[in-house]
Amino acid sequence: RGARLPLLRQPVPTSICAGGVDPIDRPVEYIPSRERTNDDPRWMFTGVLNGQFESTRNDGSKHGTSTKVDQQWLSGFFDWGSWQEVLGSWAMGAIAGRARLGGIPCGVITPETRVSVCRVPADPANPASEAQSINQAGQVWYPDSAYKTAQVIADFAREELPLFVFANWRGFSGGLKDMYDQVLKFGAMIVEELITYPCPVFVYLPPHAELRGGAWVVIDPAINPDHMELFCTPDTCRGGVLEPEGTVEIKYRFKDLVAAMDRLDDECKQLVSEVKATTTTSPQQFVDVKDLKDQLKQRHEQLMPSYQQAAHQFADLHDTPGRLTARGLVSACVEWRSSRAFFFALLARRLLEQEAVKCSQLAKNP
Incomplete structure (x- = not known):
């Protein structure tokens, strides 16, 4: 206890490393992916044969690969076999x-x-x-x-x-x-x-x-x-107390999205200005204002999915590695x-x- 840590460089099979010892400056070849949800987290440390995990094709079907190219060793973060x-x-x-x-x-x-x-x-x-x-x-x-x-x-x-x-x-x-x-x-x-x-x-x-x-x-x-x-x-990594969806629910609610639509969308701007300019002194004008508000509501409903997606993306930008470094x-x-x-x-x-x-x-x- 209190002494230096014991250093041990154990030999590596020549099929994995020609030098016989796991080099320090080698790249980490195994890369975790969101598409392969069944990957074992231990593969980050130990490495894995490329044919051990299943890759997902564009059509959504999973298949195992067994060719010589796919059966290559993907090295992990730590020394081989340790x-x-x-x-x-x-x-x-x-x-x-x-x-x-x-x-x-x-x-x-x-x-x-x-x-x-x-x-x-x-x-x-x-x-x-x-x-x-x-x-x-x-x-x-x-x-x-x-x-x-x-x-x-x-x-x-x-x-x-x-x-x-x-x-x-x-x-x-x-x-x-x-x-x-x-x-x-x-x-x-x-x-x-x-x-x-x-x-x-x-x-x-x-x-x-x-x-x-x-x-x-x-x-x-x-x-x-x-x-x-x-x-x-x-x-690719993200860090923050709240996820983007939670941040939007708190900081960018429905009324804020509607205000953004009225500020940015030309059609919404025109409808809002017409509603403000129209008086309701007569029954016909009251009907006209109601029609304008219905058109504005329909426009809001049409734009809401796009604006919600943009809001989630905007909130996600606050959790990126660049933002974490800047803070x-x-x-x-x-x-x-x-x-x-x-x-x-x-x-x-x-x-x-x-x-x-x-x-x-x-x-x-x-």
Whole structure:
């Protein structure tokens, strides 16, 4: 304990790497995709054969590929063969394990993006109880997965391992049963463990990842600025407390969309001006105003889908990596393909800085 991290460069089969050792500066070839919803998140770390996952054609039919070109190895983020999962059969909504980056051992945490099943056995002391199988959505912290996350962070802290968090959470589960199961308590435990984490913590948003709701608050680097840093991939990831639909419901409601139509659409402008110019002193004028308002309402209904789509796109632009960088919420945007070399250099530097701080403290207080 307290010594340097043991470096180990294990050999790699020549069919994967001709040099026999996994190079540090190689690109990360496996890229997560929204189109392949059944991809295993572990493939980001371990790599995968191209023929193992199913690709979706334009016609929507799925097919497996088995040609020599498709059976090539797509490398992952960490060293080949170094991934070791921990607590794999418990709280499968969170994935945790240990791996090596350039020979440096690290702790790894990421969410399960697919639907997982939580099996609750029957209580032997209660004859009326039955076994339950509860489906849990991906990218969500449930009480068991939040507790698992806090537990493995505490374990990695005792082992003094650098921590990589591949963030892709949309928040915490908010059901009444989840509240009774202390989801807020376990979320607070995650914050407590990260606040006191003694080693570098890198929070990274991989391609097509989202960081929303309470998950943003839990792993915000501001809770431990000396050790935590947040990075994201350009273009495809998103970060923000609210999703675009929620932002539109609060900040850009129906009356705001109608006001935008009256301001931007020529036909709406003309109808609004005619309604204002027409007086209702006679029954005929009253009928004319009613007809104009009906035409304006029909025009609003015709334009509403397009304006709602534009509003969602406008709200989504506030969650892009460029916006996060401009607001100073992320340290940098890192390309996924070159992320391995970037994080190895950054990790090596942070570990040397940490060792220098320890040496200076020992020299000051021998």
